[in-house]
Amino acid sequence: MKIISIVGTRPNFMKIAPLVDEIKRHKNIEHILIHTGQHYDREMSKLFFDDLRIPKPDINLGVGSGSHEEQIKAIKSRLKEVFSKENPDLVIVVGDVNSTLAGAQAAHESGIKVAHVESGLRSFDNTMPEEVNRIKTDRISDILLITEKSGNENLLNEGVDSKKIFFVGNVMIDTLLKHREMAKRSKILEKLGLNSKSYAVLTLHRPSNVDTRRGFVKIAEILDEIQEKIKIIFPVHPRTRNNIAKFNLDEELKMMKNLIVTEPLGYLDFLRLMDNSKFVLTDSGGIQEETTVLNVPCITLRDNTERPVTVEQGTNLLVSTNKDKIIEKFIDVINNKISIKNKIPELWDGKAAQRIVGVLLKNSSQ
Numbered sequence: 183m184k185i186i187s188i189v190g191t192r193p194n195f196m197k198i199a200p201l202v203d204e205i206k207r208h209k210n211i212e213h214i215l216i217h218t219g220q221h222y223d224r225e226m227s228k229l230f231f232d233d234l235r236i237p238k239p240d241i242n243l244g245v246g247s248g249s250h251e252e253q254i255k256a257i258k259s260r261l262k263e264v265f266s267k268e269n270p271d272l273v274i275v276v277g278d279v280n281s282t283l284a285g286a287q288a289a290h291e292s293g294i295k296v297a298h299v300e301s302g303l304r305s306f307d308n309t310m311p312e313e314v315n316r317i318k319t320d321r322i323s324d325i326l327l328i329t330e331k332s333g334n335e336n337l338l339n340e341g342v343d344s345k346k347i348f349f350v351g352n353v354m355i356d357t358l359l360k361h362r363e364m365a366k367r368s369k370i371l372e373k374l375g376l377n378s379k380s381y382a383v384l385t386l387h388r389p390s391n392v393d394t395r396r397g398f399v400k401i402a403e404i405l406d407e408i409q410e411k412i413k414i415i416f417p418v419h420p421r422t423r424n425n426i427a428k429f430n431l432d433e434e435l436k437m438m439k440n441l442i443v444t445e446p447l448g449y450l451d452f453l454r455l456m457d458n459s460k461f462v463l464t465d466s467g468g469i470q471e472e473t474t475v476l477n478v479p480c481i482t483l484r485d486n487t488e489r490p491v492t493v494e495q496g497t498n499l500l501v502s503t504n505k506d507k508i509i510e511k512f513i514d515v516i517n518n519k520i521s522i523k524n525k526i527p528e529l530w531d532g533k534a535a536q537r538i539v540g541v542l543l544k545n546s547s548q
């Protein structure tokens with residue numbers, strides 16, 4: 183059996199790592215790993231391959247940055263060439279980024295089966311590019327691998343045949359559990375002069391938060407208030423870094439003495455940073471899941487989440503981008519007034535990749 187897996191962006195790498203490991207254990211599977219090149223900076227890509235010991239991709243399509251349409255078009259046409267040469271039995275795509283959708287479409291249009299890892303998540307907010315990518319990817323996928331039960335309901339409501347849906351757990355958590363001990367060796371706290379539980383971690387890159395000056399200024403005002411009370415460590419995503427420069431917000435951020443801006447961090451450094459933080463402020467999807475497993479409060483700077491299990495059972499506090507609400511939650515968190523649910527969602531047990539490969543072997547020939 184020949185499988186091609188496709189990755190392109192930072193959050194894809196921690197999802198593919200355990201699958202690459204698991205596939206390697208099956209000598210009857212030939213595996214090819216393709217990197218689309220959507221993320222290309224060392225901090226956004228190579229660092230993760232090194233930290234997670236993912237083998238170098240067999241092929242890098244080198245598409246780079248561009249509009250949604252440009253990225254999808256370039257990835258699809260280059261992938262189709264590879265598919266026609268390699269003729270795989272199955273293509274695996276992960277997550278919800280442009281590389282995910284382009285990979286699924288290229289495979290589907292080439293008559294190759296598609297398995298979608300992290301299928302079925304829905305924010306019901308079509309203004310998010312990721313939501314559109316998720317819906318379109320699921321529509322053409324043959325094997326839909328879900329991380330939480332809400333995914334099952336969402337897919338059934340969209341008319342997906344229940345026989346195609348498999349509840350397998352969360353590969354991102356496989357990676358987290360495997361590396362949590364190892365991350366304790368990271369020197370990031372010492373490097374930044376931090377004591378455990380004395381600081382917050384911030385990540386910000388959603389277009390809805392950082393692509394307009396107005397939206398960004400609103401967030402900056404909130405940060406200004408929070409950093410008066412606690413140090414905030416802010417590893418800055420390239421999209422956000424570009425917009426800080428474009429909107430002339432450098433000075434404003436520099437004035438905040440307790441806001442520590444860093445380059446994007448590698449996996450192990452970031453894991454140690456999160457694990458020891460008092461709380462995390464984020465608009466990321468995956469971090470909502472990781473903080474739930476780490477039992478660290480997560481204040482999510484969004485109006486919705488496609489990962490409801492993290493709110494229902496985990497540490498996720500979905501508070502929108504309303505300043506008063508965020509500050510209220512923040513005060514509760516630093517005064518230890520939040521009762522954290524601290525339940526680990528079902529099947530987030532470090533064995534998702536094992537279950538996925540089992541499903542693939544059973545279902546890809548039918």
Ligand code: UD1
Pocket residue numbers: 191192193220221222223224226247248278279280281311312387419420421424
């Ligand atoms: C992409 C995903 C998003 C995911 C995020 C994780 C889509 C639609 N979005 O968003 O879901 O949460 O990755 O990081 O696929 N850039 C660099 N170096 C890089 C990569 C990007 O400088 O290595 C800059 C470029 O200016 C680029 C911008 O960042 O235009 C945005 O990159 P892009 O890949 O389009 O989307 P992300 O915001 O990273």
